[in-house]
Amino acid sequence: MSLTNEQKEQNYAALNAFIEEHKNDRGPLMKIMQKAQDLFGYLSLETQTLIADALHVPVTEVYGVATFYAQFSLQPKGEHVLGVCTGTACYVKGSAAVLEEVERELNCKSGHTTEDGKFTIQATRCLGCCGLAPVMVIDEQVYGRLVPADVAGILDKYR
Amino acid sequence: MNMINLTIDGVKVTVPAGSTVLEAAKSVNINIPTLCYLKDVNQIGACRMCLVEIKGARALAAACVMPVSEGMEVHTNTAKLREARRVNLELLLSNHNRECTSCVRSGKCELQELCHQLGVDEYPYDGKKTESEIDELSPSIVRDNSKCILCRRCVAACNDIQKIGAIGVANRGFATRVGCVFDKSLAESPCINCGQCIISCPVGALHEKDSTADVWAALNDPDKYVIVQPAPAVRVGLGEEFGMPVGTRVTGKLAAALRRxxxxxxxxxxxxxxxTIMEEGYELLGRIQNGGVLPMITSCSPGWIKYCETFYPEFIPNLSSCKSPHEMLGAVIKSYFAEKNGIDPKKIFVVSVMPCTAKKFERQRPELGHDGLADVDAVLTVRELARMIKAAGIDFVNLEDEEFDDVLGDSTGAAVIFGATGGVMEAALRTVYEVVTGKTLEKVDFHATRGIDGIKEAEVDLNGKIVRIAIANGTGNASKLLDSVKSGEKQYDFIEIMGCPGGCVNGGGQPILTATQRMTIDPKVLRAKAIYDEDEAKTLRKSHENPSIKKIYAEYFGEPNSHKAHELLHTTYTPRKKY
Structure with missing residues (x-):
């Protein structure tokens, strides 16, 4: 989702307020980064620089943390976040082919966002509903017992 | 001081509390192998090369971070340790790009040296290699991560010592790499090109952008008139590349080698x-007398200049407008010297030999040139010059001393001390004192300006006018000093800042000492001593007494800060964004 300038300003105001409140906590970096990720959906260089300057650490340190943990994203997320489970059960039941079909259908690789900003594709770990394997989740909606032929129809609902 | 007694390999040791096992061992001449440890820079216990056995401890301990305790019994040389260290080393080698024969650090590589020491004779864990991603967009520094062993010494030098934060550690596991944010090149980062990362690196992952090919090409071109100039600190560093002790003065051999x-x-x-002293000294007097911007800050160090432009742009009006000395000489060569000798300046190729990697960046600044010609055409580090001397088959150690060429090779003791922190300040004071007071300065040594403290300050009485001075070396210290000026806590008239800790004697283009050498040898101290010895050995020790300086003002510039001097010897600065 791309933010309007107004939303961006509001987000930065909220982030600055959060930093002000927490910058003297012990080990404040992670929680401030998590807040920024919640607000913006990802951590841009601009956002990371703001956090670094506020905490008086090099931006390379913020970037180091952002790239160490999978929970942080460096790229904007699409309007819809689509996860294909590649946990053991789903994998055995053919989720690799489902993921491949998603990538082909959206012309976008896993881990990236489509050019139109509609979808972000992720290959996820186990989503906890192995009985439905193989599973795909779009936003909060779960789709189970999939075969590659199901993919296009499901995606159409979101396009 | 609270002293601690322990034994290391059966030897009784007494050291101050707070010492590490590594330091305690060193004090009784027991060498424990290290790799990520670099005295005063990096002490993180990451590489596990310095493992030791401590009686009663469950696991092996990293000596570089293990504090001594009373009655401790340490063993540094057991079969178990030798095996553990060797396996650690073999694992480090498993994804190392082992192109040793063509590596710039071959023969001076700490990893290679450890392999010899610990008897690594095979690669049992040969596996996937870190991809070679060479960043060579910076005009000063090249990074090749396929040779990086992730010791983080460069990161510590950049972040903790210099306070730049251009590089850090990103990603995790096998993908872990040292670099700039968002995979940017150093050229697109706030890097100030100081090269402190290079002289901290134990392997060949960092080196200067090589300019020797350009210089060889110019030397081989019959149409080119090739002129060389070495910086003050080169003459106290170069000898080390030929096995001479740290702090050896090789001025005469340097001149001879360059001629050969x-x-x-x-x-x-x-x-x-x-x-520079003439121009900067008069600029300072002008600012003091005419209510100009004070404190005036020196501008010889291009690392410091980029730091100022990037991190403290509000101090740009405080910077002396003087070009750095080698740029001044380049400008003088392509104007005064060219005119006098009837040489077309387009055919002149000026090579600067510098203890510095930032000079390579500085050389490319568009404002440093005249009539479309750059003042300086190539910059070599001390290491690059040494490589050229070796390639030319010159037996450096046995060269007879020679002199520099006339006029633009003449200098005083005030000039050579530019190479050590505080030297520019001292040289300026020697001249400014005599100009202001009209009296002869009997004691030319200003001891308050000397030594390797990060920040020095003093007051100097110039005929009743008190001039408040400060000196900082290393941009981390410069940052502290500038913050105290900004907050109004401190007031000064004149500040000298050098980008590297210790000044140019410890520049990023100087010969590299190993971490083991740096445990007992401080190049900042030894090379600076050589610099001051060189000063004392000179007959003339004040810049304004240099007869060739008098001559060039009489024949060409008229007087310091004249219109012509401004045109050729002064420059401008630009605020820069970090990203």
Missing amino acids: LGFDKVFDTDFAADL
Whole structure:
């Protein structure tokens, strides 16, 4: 989702307020980064620089943390976040082919966002509903017992 | 002081509390192998090369971070340790790009040396290699991560010592790499090109952008008139590349070697250091007398200049407008010298030999040139010059001393001390004192300006006018000093800042000492001593007494800060964004 300038300003105001409140906590970096990720959906260089300057650490340190943990994203997320489970059960039941079909259908690789900003594709770990394997989740909606032929129809609902 | 007693390999040791096992061992001449440890820079216990056995401890301990305790019994040389260290080393080698024969650090690589020491004779864990991603967009520094062993010494030098934060550690596991944010090149980062990362690196992952090919090409071109100039600190560093002790003065051999390499003229940046004192000294007096911007801050160090432009742009009006000395000499060569000798300046190729990697970046600044010609055409580090001397088959150690060429090779003791922190300040004071007071300065040594403290300050009485001075070396210290000026806590008239800790004697282009050498040898101290010895050995020790300086003002510039001087010897600065 791309933010309007107004939303961006509001987000930065909220982030600055959060930093002000927490910058003297012990080990404040992670929680401030998590807040920024919640607000913006990802951590841009601009956002990371703001956090670094506020905490008086090099931006390379913020970037180091952002790239160490999978929970942080460096790229904007699409309007819809689509996860294909590649946990053991789903994998055995053919989720690799489902993921491949998603990538082909959206012309976008896993881990990236489509050019139109509609979808972000992720290959996820186990989503906890192995009985439905193989599973795909779009936003909060779960789709189970999939075969590659199901993919296009499901995606159409979101396009 | 609270002292601690322990035994290491059966030897009784008494050391101050807070010492590490590594330091305690060193004090009784027991060498424990290290790799990520670098005295005063990096002490993180990451590489596990310095493992020791401590009686009663469950696991092996990293000596570089393990504090001594009373009655501790340490073993550094057991079969178990030798095996553990060797396996650690083999694992480090498993994804190392082992192109040793063509590596710039071959023969001076700490990893290679450890392999010899610990008897690594095979690669049992040969596996996937870190991809070679060479960043060579910076005009100063090249990074090749396929040789990086992730010791983080460069990161500590950049972040903790210099307070730049251009590089850090990103990603995790096998993908872990040292670099800039968002995979940017150093050229697109706030890097100030100081090269402190290079002289901290134990392997060949970092080196200067090589300019030797350009210089060889110029030397081989019959149409080019090739002129060389070495900086003050080169003459106290170069000898180390040929096995001479740290702090050996090799001025005469340096001049001889440069002549043998085939340069048409062997001039000396020291001449331009004297010229800088004239220009900068008069600029300071002008600012004091005419209510100009104070404190005035020196501008010789291009690492410091980029730091100022990037991190403290509000101090740009405080910067002296003087070009750095080698740029001044380049400008003088392509104007005064060219005119006098009837040489087309387009055919002149000026090579600066510098203890510095930031000078390579500085050389490319568009404002440093005249009539479309750059003042300086190539910059070599001390290490690059040594490589050229070796390639030319010159037996450096046995060379007879020679002199620099006339006029633009003449200098005073005031010029050579530019190479050590506080030197520019001291040289300026020697001249400014005499200009202001009209009296002869009997004691030319200003001890308050000397030594390797990060920040020094003093007051100097110039005929009743008290001039408040401060000196910082290393941009981390410069940052502290500038913050105290910004907050109004401190007031000064004149500040000297050098980008590297210790000044140019410890520049990023100087010969590299290993971490083991740096445990007992401080190049900042030894090379600075050589610099001051060189000063004392000079007959003339004040810039304004240099007869060639008098001559060039009489024949060409008229007087310091004249219109012509401004045109050729002064420059401008630009605020820069970090990203």
